[in-house]
Amino acid sequence: MTAPRLKDPRLKAEREGRRGERAAAWYLWLTGWRVLDRRVKTQRGEIDLIARKGRTLCFVEVKWRRTSKGLDTAIDAYRLRRVADAAVALAARYAKAGDDVRIDVLLMTPGRWPRRIVNAWQPDA
Structure with a gap:
């Protein structure tokens, strides 16, 4: 028996x-990170992955596209702001005293290594 085809895009x-x-x-696991949680929703937005490596806590936004061409426009300021707002709401739950906390973006497409934007969000000074 085969799985039904998804008609809704x-x-x-x-x-x-x-x-x-x-x-x-x-x-992330292969590069030494431990994934703490996945798809965590808040009223302000959603965090795809929350990971830790040593004293660094990372909120990770994952963008998946069928081709690498679409990755260049996969993340914009509006989407990144929503991730940042969600990270602020969740930081107290996951961060420990002395942690470095950051937001990374992983741009993914089949057949290629992920492109990682480290510390993608810098709050306005």
Whole structure:
């Protein structure tokens, strides 16, 4: 028996996005990070992955596209602001005293290593 085909493009995009998040979690693990949580929702937005490596706590936004061409415009200031707002709301739950806290973006496409934007969000001074 085969799985039913997804007719709604949003459902297909959701499924592919989840696949990208799983791949991103594997990538983080392979590079020494421990994934603490996935798909954490707040009233302000959602965090795809929360990871820790030593004293660094990282809120990770994952962007998955079918081709690398679409990755250049996958993240914008509006989306990044929503991630930052969610990270602020969640930091007290996950951060320990003395932690460095940052927001990274992982840009993912099939057949290529992820492109990582480290410390992608800098709050306005």
